[in-house]
Amino acid sequence: MNNTIPDTQTYASLPDEMFVIGADDTLAEEIARPSITYWQDVWQRFRKDRLALAGLIVILIMTVLCIVMPLVSPYTYDGADYLNMNSGPSLVHPCGTDQLGRDQFIRIMYGARISLSIGFIAAAINFVIGIVYGGLSGYIGGRADMVMMRIVDILSSLPSLLYIVLIMLIFGSNVGSVILALCFTSWIGTARVVRSEVMHLKHSEYVLASRLCGANTWHLLIHHLVPNAMGPIIVSTAFLIPNAIFSEAFLSFLGIGIQAPMASWGSLANAAIPVMQMYPHLMLFPVLAICVTMFSFNFIGDGLRDALDPRLKK
Amino acid sequence: MLKYICKRLLAGVLTMVVLITVAFFMMHAMPGGPFSPSEEKNVPVEVLERIAASYGLDEPVWKQYLSYWNNLLHGDLGISYKTVGTVNEKISGHFPNSAMVGGLAVVFSLLIGIPLGLLAAIHRGKVADMATLAFATIGISVPVFVVSLLLSYLFSAKLNWLPTYGLDSWLCYILPVLCLSLNPIAYIARQTRSSMLEALEQDYVRTARAKGVSELMVVAKHALKNALTPVITYLGPLVAGLLTGSFIVESRFAIPGLGYYFVRSISDRDYTMIMGIVIFYGMFVVICNLISDILLAIVDPRVRLNA
Numbered sequence: 001m002n003n004t005i006p007d008t009q010t011y012a013s014l015p016d017e018m019f020v021i022g023a024d025d026t027l028a029e030e031i032a033r034p035s036i037t038y039w040q041d042v043w044q045r046f047r048k049d050r051l052a053l054a055g056l057i058v059i060l061i062m063t064v065l066c067i068v069m070p071l072v073s074p075y076t077y078d079g080a081d082y083l084n085m086n087s088g089p090s091l092v093h094p095c096g097t098d099q100l101g102r103d104q105f106i107r108i109m110y111g112a113r114i115s116l117s118i119g120f121i122a123a124a125i126n127f128v129i130g131i132v133y134g135g136l137s138g139y140i141g142g143r144a145d146m147v148m149m150r151i152v153d154i155l156s157s158l159p160s161l162l163y164i165v166l167i168m169l170i171f172g173s174n175v176g177s178v179i180l181a182l183c184f185t186s187w188i189g190t191a192r193v194v195r196s197e198v199m200h201l202k203h204s205e206y207v208l209a210s211r212l213c214g215a216n217t218w219h220l221l222i223h224h225l226v227p228n229a230m231g232p233i234i235v236s237t238a239f240l241i242p243n244a245i246f247s248e249a250f251l252s253f254l255g256i257g258i259q260a261p262m263a264s265w266g267s268l269a270n271a272a273i274p275v276m277q278m279y280p281h282l283m284l285f286p287v288l289a290i291c292v293t294m295f296s297f298n299f300i301g302d303g304l305r306d307a308l309d310p311r312l313k314k
Numbered sequence: 315m316l317k318y319i320c321k322r323l324l325a326g327v328l329t330m331v332v333l334i335t336v337a338f339f340m341m342h343a344m345p346g347g348p349f350s351p352s353e354e355k356n357v358p359v360e361v362l363e364r365i366a367a368s369y370g371l372d373e374p375v376w377k378q379y380l381s382y383w384n385n386l387l388h389g390d391l392g393i394s395y396k397t398v399g400t401v402n403e404k405i406s407g408h409f410p411n412s413a414m415v416g417g418l419a420v421v422f423s424l425l426i427g428i429p430l431g432l433l434a435a436i437h438r439g440k441v442a443d444m445a446t447l448a449f450a451t452i453g454i455s456v457p458v459f460v461v462s463l464l465l466s467y468l469f470s471a472k473l474n475w476l477p478t479y480g481l482d483s484w485l486c487y488i489l490p491v492l493c494l495s496l497n498p499i500a501y502i503a504r505q506t507r508s509s510m511l512e513a514l515e516q517d518y519v520r521t522a523r524a525k526g527v528s529e530l531m532v533v534a535k536h537a538l539k540n541a542l543t544p545v546i547t548y549l550g551p552l553v554a555g556l557l558t559g560s561f562i563v564e565s566r567f568a569i570p571g572l573g574y575y576f577v578r579s580i581s582d583r584d585y586t587m588i589m590g591i592v593i594f595y596g597m598f599v600v601i602c603n604l605i606s607d608i609l610l611a612i613v614d615p616r617v618r619l620n621a
Binding site: 150153154157158161163165166169170242246249250253254266269273276277283287290291294295298299 | 325328329332333336337340341343344345451454455456457458459460463467471561562576577580581596599600603
């Protein structure tokens with residue numbers, strides 16, 4: 001092992017005035033830097049991606065704002081200021097007011113509450129369903145896997161608009177049914193990713209070793225397979241958040257999502273269409289909010305993908 | 315290869331049977347019906363019941379289900395409850411409009427998306443790459459309804475260059491096709507770029523270069539063929555989705571296409587129309603996926619061997 005630095009006994013024959021400098025073999029054993037875990041390593045890579053970091057900061061700011069602003073603001077989402085109807089952006093109303101004199105800024109903040117919570121909750125539900133379904137399908141394999149994958153194929157060929165509209169009609173137009181409608185099939189992508197990762201990993205030596213020690217299916221899945229497949233799973237979940245936000249905006253834009261007087265970004269944009277030419281600010285700010293959020297989440301997703309799996313970095 | 319196609323075909327038929335069953339019962343689970351008293355307030359209840367009975371809507375759902383299958387196997391999708399004419403006529407009347415706009419959008423997104431991705435991959439890290447990535451991020455992040463609003467505001471309301479509605483002249487196609495293809499272009503460009511970069515690092519590309527194959531041939535013949543597999547997989551659902559019409563774009567630009575009538579038939583509870591369009595759409599998805607699977611098996615022999 002230590003063939004470059006001979007031990008001191010080799011130098012015993014050297015004259016006294018000659019001695020080895022700077023090759024203390026105890027130093028070779030010493031760890032120069034503190035060791036870092038996988039997640040610290042991921043964070044260090046993620047931190048270097050400026051766009052992703054900016055996206056994260058924007059989302060954090062937006063989250064804090066949408067929680068705090070409705071609590072401290074003098075306006076509410078349905079309270080009208082009859083002296084300032086259809087006013088442009090001003091110090092009193094930073095984003096102007098709509099046809100009924102409602103403060104557009106606070107309505108956008110309420111919309112952010114809806115959009116962000118739909119995004120996070122839908123992603124969390126998809127994360128769990130995707131891991132369980134994909135994990136089982138990939139781990140069991142064989143006939144069960146075939147049947148489970150056919151079910152997924154059939155679900156993904158259902159026209160999304162059909163079941164979304166049906167769910168909205170049956171359960172009413174509220175946040176809960178929007179989330180239900182969005183979660184109906186969007187876990188499929190995650191499930192497919194988990195399945196292929198698990199199929200790939202289940203033949204690894206450490207899984208075999210664990211099984212030899214008597215681990216059952218759940219233990220293997222939860223302690224060995226899923227944690228090792230976490231990178232691709234998180235990436236596919238990260239991209240689900242903007243998808244969910246986009247779908248909610250789309251539904252509310254169609255008029256079957258969030259109902260008045262509650263505001264969502266999609267319904268705000270929809271309400272602004274008839275007056276778009278006269279009061280463009282009513283359209284501008286909700287659309288800006290949607291775009292900035294979508295950009296941020298997409299940047300975060302890209303950054304996460306590069307950080308979690310450096311092999312994919314292109 | 316034949317065995318592979320037969321297998322996929324069988325799976326497709328099974329998918330259709332399940333899809334029709336699920337859609338049928340989901341549709342009947344919707345509150346209200348085509349002739350429910352809560353929606354037609356000006357017509358006496360007795361008359362509504364008579365109309366419903368004449369369409370066989372008073373029978374138990376399972377009986378309606380069986381008779382629907384009977385008609386379907388004879389190629390008959392039934393009569394539209396809320397509009398004049400049969401569902402077959404409606405679909406064959408509206409589908410060409412959707413297919414024309416959607417087909418142009420597919421061609422346009424392939425023609426722009428693949429070269430953009432290629433360009434970005436070849437000039438990795440240069441201006442062309444950065445511009446493509448920026449464009450792709452915009453295309454993925456900005457929702458279709460925002461794009462359609464902005465484009466119709468800019469080109470129709472402000473500049474007055476392009477019409478905002480109808481399909482009367484070729485000018486009318488420009489805006490809807492642009493709106494429909496922005497997202498696919500972004501996706502295809504990104505996908506082509508990343509798989510192209512991967513392909514260019516492969517051993518067979520190095521071998522080809524070492525043999526003295528020209529750079530053009532290396533890119534066009536060796537790398538591109540392998541880089542296109544993810545694009546082909548994406549093409550199946552894309553073609554099905556675009557050709558059968560997008561509700562947002564069709565209602566924004568007043569195009570009488572399937573997507574628009576689908577949403578209208580759902581809110582009208584026009585049962586036969588909903589089923590007709592769902593079946594048509596499902597068939598389309600299954601066939602498109604089948605074609606993209608076969609294409610994939612032709613391009614990538616590994617798929618054939620694994621099946």
